[in-house]
Structures are given as C-alpha cells and as structure tokens.
Amino acid sequence: MIKNDEYFMSLAIKQAEIALKKDEVPIGAIIVKDNKIISKGYNVRESKNDALGHAEIVAIKKACKKLNSWRLCGCKIYVTIEPCLMCAGAIVQSRIDEVIFGSYDTKGGAFGSNIDITKISNLNHYPKVTNGVLKEKCQSIIKNYFKQKREVKKCQNH
Amino acid sequence: MIKNDEYFMSLAIKQAEIALKKDEVPIGAIIVKDNKIISKGYNVRESKNDALGHAEIVAIKKACKKLNSWRLCGCKIYVTIEPCLMCAGAIVQSRIDEVIFGSYDTKGGAFGSNIDITKISNLNHYPKVTNGVLKEKCQSIIKNYFKQKREVKKCQNH
Numbered sequence: 001m002i003k004n005d006e007y008f009m010s011l012a013i014k015q016a017e018i019a020l021k022k023d024e025v026p027i028g029a030i031i032v033k034d035n036k037i038i039s040k041g042y043n044v045r046e047s048k049n050d051a052l053g054h055a056e057i058v059a060i061k062k063a064c065k066k067l068n069s070w071r072l073c074g075c076k077i078y079v080t081i082e083p084c085l086m087c088a089g090a091i092v093q094s095r096i097d098e099v100i101f102g103s104y105d106t107k108g109g110a111f112g113s114n115i116d117i118t119k120i121s122n123l124n125h126y127p128k129v130t131n132g133v134l135k136e137k138c139q140s141i142i143k144n145y146f147k148q149k150r151e152v153k154k155c156q157n158h
Numbered sequence: 159m160i161k162n163d164e165y166f167m168s169l170a171i172k173q174a175e176i177a178l179k180k181d182e183v184p185i186g187a188i189i190v191k192d193n194k195i196i197s198k199g200y201n202v203r204e205s206k207n208d209a210l211g212h213a214e215i216v217a218i219k220k221a222c223k224k225l226n227s228w229r230l231c232g233c234k235i236y237v238t239i240e241p242c243l244m245c246a247g248a249i250v251q252s253r254i255d256e257v258i259f260g261s262y263d264t265k266g267g268a269f270g271s272n273i274d275i276t277k278i279s280n281l282n283h284y285p286k287v288t289n290g291v292l293k294e295k296c297q298s299i300i301k302n303y304f305k306q307k308r309e310v311k312k313c314q315n316h
Contacts, residue, residue, distance in 0.1 A: 086247025
C-alpha cells in the first residue's frame with residue numbers, strides 16, 4: 001500500500017463512516033507525521049453534546065496528547081470536508097504544516113469557500129492547503145446523509 | 159453584589175490570575191446563563207500541552223457538559239482578552255448569545271482587531287459583541303506577564 005494523500009484520505013473517510021453510523025454529520029479526520037498516523041477523529045457533536053466535537057478538533061486534541069506538545073509541527077491533517085472557522089483557527093493554533101481536504105464546504109468552509117483564512121494577515125501560522133483529494137467520495141457521503149435526513153423529514157410531515 | 163458585566167468580568171480576571179500562577183498567558187473566561195455561572199476556564203496551553211487549551215475553549219467544553227447540549231443559547235461568555243480566530247469560531251459553533259471581552263488583542267483578535275468575524279457572511283450564528291469591560295485591569299495582567307517574560311530573557315542573555 002502506497003502511503004500517499006489518497007491512502008490517508010481513505011482513512012479519514014473511514015472515520016466519516018463511523019460518524020455516519022452514529023447518525024452524526026459524516027466528517028472524518030486523520031493527523032499524520034512522517035507518514036505515520038498520529039491520531040484519528042470523527043464528528044461527535046450530537047452524541048457527545050459538544051459544540052467543539054468536530055472531527056478536526058477531536059484529532060488535534062488527541063495528537064497534542066500523543067506527541068505531548070501543543071505544537072504539531074511536521075504534521076498534516078487530512079479532513080473529508082473543508083474545515084469551518086473554528087477548526088481552521090485550531091489548525092493555525094496547533095501549527096499543523098498542511099491541511100488536505102476532500103470536498104469544499106461551500107456554506108461554511110474557511111479555506112476558500114465562505115472565507116479563506118490564509119488571506120488574513122498577521123496570523124502566527126499559515127498551513128499549506130491542498131483540496132480535492134478523493135473529492136467525489138468525501139462529497140457523496142455527506143450529500144447522501146443530508147438527502148436522507150430531508151427524506152425522513154418529508155415522510156414525517158406527510 | 160450586583161451581578162453586572164463588571165462583576166462577571168472580575169470573575170474572569172480571577173481565572174486569568176490562576177493561569178498567571180501557573181506561568182500561562184493570563185487569560186480567563188466565564189460563561190453565564192440567567193445571571194448564573196455555568197462554567198469557568200483559564201488558559202492551559204502550556205501546562206496541558208494542548209493547542210486547544212485557550213480559556214474560552216475550556217469554558218465552552220465545560221458549559222456543553224453542564225447543560226448537556228452543544229447549543230449554548232441564552233449564554234454569555236466573559237473573556238479578559240478578545241478571542242482569537244479559533245475561539246471566535248467556537249463561540250459561533252456553540253451559538254453563545256453574547257461575547258463580552260475586556261481588552262482588545264491588537265495582534266490576533268477576531269472580533270475587530272486583526273479581523274472581525276461578525277463581518278463574515280453566511281455564518282450560522284452571530285453573537286452580540288461588547289468590549290472594554292474592566293479593560294485596564296484585563297490589559298495590565300497580560301502586559302505585565304509579557305514584560306516580566308522579556309526581562310527574564312534579557313537577564314538570561316546578559
């Protein structure tokens with residue numbers, strides 16, 4: 001198995017699939033350093049009643065613990081969907097070298113969609129940003145989730 | 159004791175003073191609902207080696223747990239210093255009604271200094287923002303902290 005961006009993103013997708021099984025918005029994240037997985041996370045906002053329970057935050061918290069450092073220099077984060085403002089801010093705070101995401105979040109994405117935080121001056125860190133890795137798969141999981149949610153709602157209102 | 163903004167900010171300052179004793183950047187936060195304290199937090203980034211260990215994040219996490227909800231509607235957060243991008247994003251995510259801070263953070267503040275996130279369109283929540291409550295005291299704690307740090311460094315390099 002070649003450990004390239006597609007490989008690590010496929011693992012982030014597996015995390016999203018765990019979230020899906022728990023009826024959470026299916027988003028997953030993986031943090032990698034020197035080609036080794038440091039931590040994994042999936043969205044737990046509803047099940048843990050935690051506003052901070054986004055996949056990226058879960059993975060960053062675990063990575064800090066594992067590396068015993070708040071500085072995640074040398075790390076990359078793979079996320080299925082473009083991070084929101086909070087998660088983009090957490091990536092800046094943790095000094096993660098690179099963020100690789102699958103699909104844009106046209107509504108709330110903070111790396112180019114709704115806002116591009118890398119265009120904000122004076123931040124104390126700017127990660128490299130790559131997008132579109134396994135885009136279709138990342139997008140379809142979340143699209144299907146919301147489609148199903150809408151159908152259930154329609155059915156209930158019938 | 160009148161439970162006004164100054165009262166709650168003075169409690170946030172007490173949290174900042176705990177951080178100071180632990181040699182952390184002295185920032186404190188308090189979350190209040192219906193004039194009752196829901197949670198407290200102070201900066202633990204260094205002592206807990208946690209990039210997410212800002213005062214606001216600590217307080218939001220505890221508040222979600224206490225109220226058993228990721229939605230902190232009806233809550234206000236008092237912070238001694240203007241929140242950064244991550245914390246501002248967390249305030250949006252947790253739907254906190256109002257953020258009241260003491261002193262501006264001219265370098266990294268996300269409610270008017272470096273950026274004003276309330277000017278970003280399409281966010282799913284916009285808190286009311288108030289600043290300048292017990293400004294001098296909030297500012298002096300952090301200024302003295304950094305001044306002392308610089309003096310220690312100067313002494314070491316002498």
